[in-house]
Amino acid sequence: MASSSSSSFKSNRTIPILFIFVTFLSTPVLSNPLLSDSSSRNQTLRPRHELQKLKRIRTYLKKINKPAVKTIQSPDGDLIDCVQSHLQPAFDHPMLKGQKPLEPPERPKGHDSMNSTEFQLWAEYSGESCPEGTIPIRRTTEKDVLRANSIRRFGRRIRRGVRRDTMSSDHEHAVAFVNGDQYYGAKASINVWTPRVTDQYEFSLSQLWVISGTFGNDLNTIEAGWQVSPELYGDNYPRFFTYWTTDAYQATGCYNLLCSGFVQINNKIAIGAAISPRSSYHSRQFDIGIMIWKDPKHGHWWLEFGSGLLVGYWPSFLFSHLRSHASMIQFGGEIVNTKSMGYHTSTQMGSGHFADEGFGKASYFRNLQVVDWDNSLIPLNNLHLLADHPNCYDIKAGKNNVWGNYFYYGGPGRNSRCP
Template sequence: MQSPDGDVFDCVLSHLQPAFDHPLLKGHKPLDPPERPKSNETSGTEEIIAESFQQWHDSGGSCPEGTVPIRRTTEKDVLRANKLRRFGKKPIRHLRRDSSGNGHEHAVVFVNGEQYYGAKAKLNVWAPKVTDPYEFSLSQIWVISGSFENDLNTIEAGWQVSPELYGDSYPRFFTYWTTDAYQATGCYNLLCSGFVQTNNKIAIGAAISPRSSYRGRQFDIGLMVWKDPKHGHWWLEFGSGLLVGYWPAFLFSHLRSHASMVQFGGEIVNSRSTGAHTYTQMGSGHFAGEGFGKSSYFRNLQTVDWDNNLLPLNSMHLQADHPNCYDVRQGRNTVWGTYFYYGGPGRNIRCP
């Protein structure tokens, strides 16, 4: 199937998807859906917000039952990679707390100090400008355990603009995982064996459309990652209750039991090691203080507890590595629950 944006999607038999190349998954079949976390919170939505979906649906909808859509990797995709052996992988140690020294800059909200079994949020989708082919701009949920030095386990999902990975400037739905702080394990999307896709309508790596516009309509996506209480695998939900698939528990060391941190927010890569800061935008490209319709947001933030209950965030921490370039501001109300605005333009008068 060809998407209007030029992508080609192959409908692959579920049991022949890349996940089942993994030695521990050979001969297996995708699992049945797990029990969904329970929520006591009613999440109201203002009429001005609509749900984004995926652009490839414009070309015909979905794959047949028993298959999953996989974005075709082309020779051009591989040749664009900065380092061929790192194709489909994030740069090493991109999520350290002192991240200002390695080109990765964050504006995030996080919680830690407890045992977490999942996270959920709605986030609006933009098309931030990325000014260097080896930079990216993303907004995502991180589910984290382990040390930031060498055995970090993460599960990640959100949207990103990455000219290097996709060859364009569209925001795309993506996933990521690692068990060794991005050194050798894990990858984006389905570019290695690991994540098991179960949905024939959602394509990981596909462009998201429509997008939010400044002073215009706002479009957001729902994301939830949680640990199935029965089998222990980490499941991913996209939009309004659409199960995408799962990361098998055996892929991980620390996350085999639970997460010790959950993080929400934006990240960019500033590839300029010296001189002026990059113009690459985070979120909408506008600071958090501009608010609704202008800034990017995450709303209805929740975590999942040991008993598979969704709970509002408590004792949140805010972190902006370079607040003059990208910042973050939190709030709470009855409609959006716990929420925050974040982002920025990158280089400006205060961020030279």
């Protein structure tokens, strides 16, 4: 970065002393291009503002990064902290203070019992998991927060991200959904890819949504799946993630464990960590299981990942409408289209290929099920499909005896039919 010209202060011998003092104060700011203004002179004149910003960020990091009994280095650069379960961010919540995680609930009837396997890069590389009584948490860094431009924005969807929200023209979806009944959970296996995301402030995700309320300010959602988000994580790895909100993404909720809410019980899965392995075009395919369901006994919403790993739960008191049941279940892909170059983004959804290309090329969801009032997994009836911009990203559904209800979806974004 260019420095201020020295010619402007040669005529006054007292000014260089002041200049050195101001530059010294500004050093932490100038060393980080993410904080710099277009003019270095403005930076030199505003060190106090930037130092105060850094101070706020470091205070926030002390709050969100809990003391670790062990730290594991991941090859993607992540630090995974093993934090005692009762010290995790959830227990900062006033209604959870002094409590401990609940015991696992009864899984829904009809749930396949499988051997539990973790599919994350940090665990695969190190061959380790966190000790019993602790949970793995991806450490948040200054760089993570600085990419979001503000603490308020970090870890949150400021703009709304649910289909049907006409105010969210920059969010595009290719989804399958059911509504018109009372739902107590959902399950699916989701194909994992590494879609290209062309702008730092865009993302590409594949997830299931558990939804209740209207699509106004009282919207409640619970979400889980995988996402590529350069702004949130600083790279292009697909990562296991969760999200929740009770007021349409306005003031409540967050990604992963970046606020108090979700209670984790698992010592092998780090929410927000990279998934490995991943699918390859016209080669090996890899998918993960996601199940969210409401515990009939306590009413909390539980999450299972992979092939049987119980991750934790969202306490029912976090929600308004979801304290009882969901009114819609949604599966599929979502991207953000900022049009930063003046035309439609080339950010990919799923594999980056359209649904018609089928297995090994297009991304898929398979074995779609919902949980009914009797805590039983049942097939879907009356599945609806919707693609906001089918020339950019599309969806095509089917059903057979092996995959049950399934669909292919996704696309490349900008192309000759999606200008």
